[in-house]
Each structure stands twice: as C-alpha cells, then as structure tokens.
Amino acid sequence: MKTTETPAPLPAESGATVSKTDAPAARPARRKKEGGVLNVFSHGVLVIWAVMVVMPLLWAVMTSFKDDSSIFGSPWSLPDKLHFDNWSRAWTQANMSDYFLNTVLVVGGSLIGTLALGSMAAYVLARFDFPGNRFIYYLFIGGMSFPIMLALVPLFYVVNNMGLLNTIHGLILVYIAYSLPFTVFFLTAFFRTLPTSVAEAAFVDGASHTRTFFQIMLPMAKPGLISVGIFNFLGQWNQYMLPTVLNTDPDKRVLTQGLVQLAVSQGYKGDWSGLFAGLVMAMLPVLGAYIVFQRQVVQGLTAGALK
Secondary structure, rough: OOOOOOOOOOOOOOOOOOOOOHHHHHHHHHHHHHHHHHHHHHHHHHHHHHHHHHHHHHHHHHHHOOOHHHHHHHHHHHHOOOHHHHHHHHHOHHHHHHHHHHHHHHHHHHHHHHEEEHHHHHHHHHHHOOHHHHHHHHHHHHHOOHHHHHHHHHHHHHHHOOOOOOOOHHHHHHHEEEHHHHHHHHHHHHHHHHHHHHHHHHHHHOOOOOHHHHHHHHHOOOHHHHHHHHHHHHHHHOOOOHHHHHHHHHHHHOOOHHHHHHHHHHHHHHOOOHHHHHHHHHHHHHHHHHHHHHHHHHHHHHOOOOO
C-alpha cells in the first residue's frame, strides 16, 4: 500500500516574503472604499432632492409675509416685517374661510367613509375564502387603473340623476368611490400579514366576526390605516378635477377651486401677497398631517415586508 507523501514546500526566494493574508485583505479595503463612494453619492443626491423640494415651500411661506412691492423688487430677500394682514385679507375677503370649511367637511366625511368601507372589504378579502374572492379583489385593482378622465361625463349624469349635483354629501360619495380601490388594495395586503392566532383565540372565546374585526383586528391594523389614510387625505385634499365638474355652486367650492378663483381675481387686482397667503393656508394642513403621522406612515409601509 502506497501512501502519498506531501511534497515539501518550495523555499521562498531570497528577498521575497509571501503572506497569505495580503490578497484577502485587499478586497475588504476595496469594498469599503467603493461603499464609501456610493454613500457619498447617494447622500449628495438626497441633499439635492431635499433642497429642490424644501426651497419652493420656504420661498412661498416667506413671500406670503411680504407686500407686493417687495415681492417684485426683492423676491429672494427676507421680508422687512411680517405682514399678517395678507393672511387676514385672504381669509376674509377672498372667502378662504368658506373654502376651507367646505374642504374639511368633504375630506373628513370621505376619509371616514373610505377607511370604514375599505377596511371591512379588505378584511373579508384577506381572511375569508369564498367563490369570487379573487374576482372581486382584481375588480378593485382594475378600478385603480381606470382613468378618471373617462368617467367624468357619465359620472356627471349619474350624480345629476341622483339629485346629488352641487352638494357636499354627493361629493363625499364620489370621493369615497374614487379612493376605495387603492384603500382595499393596500389594506388587503396589510391584513394578510396579521397573525391568525389572535382571531382564532377570539373565536374560541365566543366572539363574533363583527366583534373580532372591530375590537381585535382593526386596532392591530392601526399602522396600515394611518398610512392609507394619509395617502387618501393628500389625494382628496388636492383633488381638483372632480369638484370642478360636480360642484359648480360658488357657495360650495372646495379649497382647490377657491385657489384657482383667488389666482384669477387677485391676478387682476395685483394682490400677489394675498394669493401666496392663500396658497400657504392650503398647504399647511397637508404638511402638518404628514409631520404628525410620519412615523406611523413608515411603520405601515414596512409592516408587510417584515415577519
């Protein structure tokens, strides 16, 4: 029986020292350098993007406290003093208070209805198997891809035949129907990530499906509800096409319609400071809502990706 002897290592040449750690050590250093360059580039892009987004907002807020001569004479300088009369003039004379109240009523009612109906529909589609489940789910998804422009004319006649044209509650119902597809799509994926053991324990204790949903599953879905609520709030607050077609009564105009009317009227009058004040008034609720609920929005968006 022959054994294979291990050949003796060749002697290193004089003056040359071979180190086994030289080649592997170079790779982590190179990767670390490439990662540092990538981080610098990504942070630079984020800083540029932040400046592009924040600067127009800050400029609009700063301009709302200037007088008309300062707006055209020194548009990039700070105001010499804070002209709060711009805000009061836009709030009272330009009827921004009425537009703001109408918008709060429409968006508040539609947001409550959208979250209530969307959460119930999403819970049933996510947790129960029945014939037609997937068909109804894909029907909601198809509603997301349907252009609103194609539905304006038939929607006008439907709302008019129902006697809901130029009414607050009619606009609320249209907003709910417009926002339901995305809400159901978002919450269906979120309800599927919730543990089934909690609902099964509630059923064992004798809880009904209604009680299990409202007292157990719905509180657990709070991050998802806040996230989809913020997205719906942004879309409904800035909605312009639907109220323009379905709400032609001057007394029931919402904020977007009021801003267009303010831009037209103030443009002829030359009251640009009042126009910027009205613009900032319409912008502040959206910024405030996102600042308050930004943590819940992030939790709702990442909850479905985490186990």
